[in-house]
Amino acid sequence: xxxxxxxxxxxxxxxxxxxxxxxxxxxxxxxxxxxxxxxxxxxxxxxxxxxxxxxxxxxxxxxxxxxxxxxxxxxxxxxxxxxxxxxxxxxxxxxxxxxxxxxxxxxxxxxxxxxxxxxxxxxxxxxxxxxxxxxxxxxxxxxxxxxxxxxxxxxxx
Amino acid sequence: xxxxxxxxxxxxxxxxxxxxxxxxxxxxxxxxxxxxxxxxxxxxxxxxxxxxxxxxxxxxxxxxxxxxxxxxxxxxxxxxxxxxxxxxxxxxxxxxxxxxxxxxxxxxxxxxxxxxxxxxxxxxxxxxxxxxxxxxxxxxxxxxxxxxxxxxxxxxx
DNA sequence: GTAATTTCTAAACCTAACTTTAGGTCAAGA
DNA sequence: TCTTGACCTAAAGTTAGGTTTAGAAATTAC
Numbered sequence: 001x002x003x004x005x006x007x008x009x010x011x012x013x014x015x016x017x018x019x020x021x022x023x024x025x026x027x028x029x030x031x032x033x034x035x036x037x038x039x040x041x042x043x044x045x046x047x048x049x050x051x052x053x054x055x056x057x058x059x060x061x062x063x064x065x066x067x068x069x070x071x072x073x074x075x076x077x078x079x080x081x082x083x084x085x086x087x088x089x090x091x092x093x094x095x096x097x098x099x100x101x102x103x104x105x106x107x108x109x110x111x112x113x114x115x116x117x118x119x120x121x122x123x124x125x126x127x128x129x130x131x132x133x134x135x136x137x138x139x140x141x142x143x144x145x146x147x148x149x150x151x152x153x154x155x156x157x
Numbered sequence: 158x159x160x161x162x163x164x165x166x167x168x169x170x171x172x173x174x175x176x177x178x179x180x181x182x183x184x185x186x187x188x189x190x191x192x193x194x195x196x197x198x199x200x201x202x203x204x205x206x207x208x209x210x211x212x213x214x215x216x217x218x219x220x221x222x223x224x225x226x227x228x229x230x231x232x233x234x235x236x237x238x239x240x241x242x243x244x245x246x247x248x249x250x251x252x253x254x255x256x257x258x259x260x261x262x263x264x265x266x267x268x269x270x271x272x273x274x275x276x277x278x279x280x281x282x283x284x285x286x287x288x289x290x291x292x293x294x295x296x297x298x299x300x301x302x303x304x305x306x307x308x309x310x311x312x313x314x
Numbered sequence: 315g316t317a318a319t320t321t322c323t324a325a326a327c328c329t330a331a332c333t334t335t336a337g338g339t340c341a342a343g344a
Numbered sequence: 345t346c347t348t349g350a351c352c353t354a355a356a357g358t359t360a361g362g363t364t365t366a367g368a369a370a371t372t373a374c
Contacts, residue, residue, distance in 0.1 A: 008320075008321080008371095009320085009321070010319095010320065010321080019362080019363075020320090020321085021362070021363055021364080022361085022362060022363085024322095024323095025361070025362055025363090029361090037370095038370095039321085039322090039369075039370045039371070040321085040322065040369080040370075041320080041321055041322070041369095041370070041371080042321080042322090059361095060264070061264070064360075064361090065360080065361075090268055093268055094265060094268055094269065097261055097264060097265040097268065098265065100261055101258060101261050101262055101265065104254055104257055104258050104261070105258055107217070107218075107254060108251060108254040108255065108258065165350080165351080166350090166351075167349095167350060167351080176332080176333075177350090177351085178332065178333055178334080179331085179332065179333085181352095181353095182331070182332060182333090186331090194340095195340095196339080196340050196341075196351085196352090197339080197340080197351085197352065198339095198340070198341085198350085198351055198352075199351085199352090216331095221330075221331090222330080222331075
């Protein structure tokens with residue numbers, strides 16, 4: 001025996017660097033679907049190594065597990081990404097990254113304009129409602145505003 | 158009466174856009190220190206509006222509440238940031254932002270090199286161990302690795 | 315064959331940053 | 345005065361992404 005009965009969860013953990021508990025959690029979230037052997041233990045395909053690599057990379061890009069699952073589910077036939085799939089998915093990653101970089105850069109530039117302004121009274125400040133992290137919980141405007149500490153002869157910042 | 162007995166928590170909430178519960182939470186975390194009126198209700202200084210604005214902005218920059226508290230506590234006399242303080246603090250913000258932008262940009266460039274590579278078997282891939290979000294919990298190497306799906310005649314990516 | 319190692323499940327626990335709830339008190343307006 | 349509405353505390357609940365624990369069963373090693 002031991003022809004091709006798949007990888008144990010421990011083997012998968014060793015080869016990905018993930019904790020066994022994390023792999024079980026990913027299964028619970030629907031990211032991987034191992035089968036069970038006669039004794040009820042999980043057995044994984046080698047392709048699951050690539051699926052997990054994909055998950056780990058996508059997390060670095062800031063995707064949540066449901067989003068990652070959506071990307072994996074979106075593959076025809078629910079297969080693990082091939083080279084061609086990966087190229088396609090990568091473009092999505094690139095777009096997401098570009099957006100984040102742009103947002104942060106704008107934030108930084110606004111900050112540069114604000115340094116020395118001192119106006120934490122922000123109705124007119126460039127940092128007012130910076131569009132990033134907006135409406136994080138749908139909890140209302142969450143606008144930034146302070147009192148006017150003193151008349152500010154400040155710039156447009 | 159009603160000369161200058163401070164702002165109620167509701168007034169503060171209205172003017173900052175924060176929830177009342179959030180303001181109480183910030184007090185519990187030591188970010189603001191209101192006094193109590195005769196009836197035991199919180200009363201805030203107008204300067205607390207600026208303190209809270211500062212907290213909200215710093216959060217947008219990705220600082221945690223303990224980090225923000227440290228910045229506020231670091232001000233001489235524990236006062237609310239003045240114009241000069243703000244300029245100084247802003248430089249810290251800018252440095253933090255620059256770091257994040259640099260990291261994301263490098264990640265994106267590595268991704269560009271990897272598109273079309275298809276190797277989610279990442280020992281040699283540029284996305285291998287991307288230094289961002291590294292050792293998030295001190296949980297060990299968390300290296301990214303897959304099996305070799307097929308011999309790859311790929312580039313250096 | 316037996317001991318040591320893995321694996322199993324379910325449930326509880328963890329952090330951050332809050333919100334919600336329950337049961338009461340205070341303050342302001344008609 | 346009476347009645348809302350704002351406020352109080354303490355404790356529990358929430359979300360994401362897991363980890364830890366406990367007790368039992370399977371597998372591997374010798």
